[in-house]
Amino acid sequence: MPKWFTPASVICALMFAVSPLLIANAPFESTMGLVQKISYYHMPSAWIFLIAGIVCGVASIRYLFQGNLSQDRLAQAAAELVVLFGALAIVTGPLWARKAWGVWWQWDVRLTSSLMGWMVSVAYVLVRKYGGPGSDKLAAGLALFGMANVPFIYISVNYWRTIHPKTSVVPKLPLQMGIPFWFCVVAFVLLFTLLLRLRVRLEEQRARVDELYLALD
């Protein structure tokens, strides 16, 4: 593992340990109250879900057109993280919505497109696991659809009728809410980077096992 990995892991763990204190000290939102504090983990999870989708899509394009195996490993690692962070966003969102909107789920464009994006990434992981020979290219094609969905998910709240908060809530965050929010964003980005490196390492070691079996034959 690279030299930066261990210190970065310690910093990330400390940031996650400190984040509940910062969130607890942040002010309550005027209409939603206490439940709005879910946003400090929900929004960074959702952003990482989208970023991981883009990483997976770009790496898949490079694998499809250049045949670069390291990009295929990166895409496979990122796809699993799309599933993880997507699950975090999709589970924490309804817990917030239950109190803020009075319902667990709305079939509006933001929620539905996010669910679709998450299901595409689940399909990617399943195809890679059970698809057999050739599943790498089939999954790479799926990743392109997943990536194409990302900008649609992001802008959907600004263009279609929905009760999901707009993207403008982030730049308009007051300082007392902005500090814990951006702190959590940095913690989640760091977590994503560390998990991605760890997951790529797993694929590299699997490739090494294949090489060793071939060398033994």
Added chain:
Amino acid sequence: MMTRLRRLAPVLALAALLSHAPAVSAQQAPQQMDEFVPIDKLPQQEQIPAANLLIPAYAFVWIAVLVYVGSIARRLGGVQRDVERLEADLKARK
């Protein structure tokens, strides 16, 4: 007559449910927000129901991340052992 009524019962029940659906959805239409406005104090009655949702949300994030880290560590450990075993086999053969 009774048999026919019994057959029609699910259809009638569905029709009754659907006829009420627009009224239910019309009741719940909060406004879309474009900014968060902070306040200093939270009404007491707000805290208990929100805490029941807030705590599971944070618990889910922590547990899911820890389970995933554990899963990668387990898989990586297994592959690492395979690599070491195969490298030892290759060395012994040479």
